[in-house]
Amino acid sequence: MTDLQAILDKGGPWERAKLIGGQLLIQGDCREVMGVLPRVDACLTDPPFGIKRDKGIGGGGYSIGGRPRPNVRKYKSGWDSERAESEAIADMCALADHAIIWGGQFFADLLPPQGKWLFWDKCQLMPSYGDGELAWTNLSGDAVKQFTYAGSGYHAKERARVHPTQKPIALMEWCLGFLPNAQTILDPFAGSFTTAVACQRLGRQSISIELDPDYYQIGLKRVQEVVNNPPLFKPDIPKPKQEAMEL
16 A cells, blocks of 8 residues: 655645545646655546536526526636646556546547446536546446536535535545555546545545635545545445456
């Protein structure tokens, strides 16, 4: 298991860093930080897709009663103005034994062909939004796996969102189920640190990196909340199964 305290004590090219529970939370440029990190077991991340989601979605619209709704584009910064750089994608894949990268279709030209893709069915009710999201992986096998979970709207199971592309904790816990032997997880594009939250809940450790100082502070609070209020039992994560082949 990676010695996170040793990484923190050694210092590195970051603005600030803090070890909370089993999670090393770093504010800095992931391209610089990854250059001084030791090898990790796996990478689980959700990089910027470059589709301008940094300001949120929707323009307000109207309520059921016909009254105008306030504009919901409340997020700031310009982190999704361009997709993650090819060097960062290559560096994080080289640093980890296994990788799960959400938004894989936006990086297909940068990643080798693989058969083991993951699909998140969002149970989307709005026809103008995407029905789900894809994750590229370098896991063994060629069966596409689906996770069905309402992530937004009236049926959302996790309503507290602080980031426009915030992934559900349950989704990241499901992803970790494909990495049963990975103890140290890297997330170079931490956002609101959902990967770190999932790792803390499941007894894993992570190195999570976020450039934006406001989201970094949000991440500190989210992880500390899990440390202060740990789940009574580890979440029951469905174990991925390989379908039997018909002869």
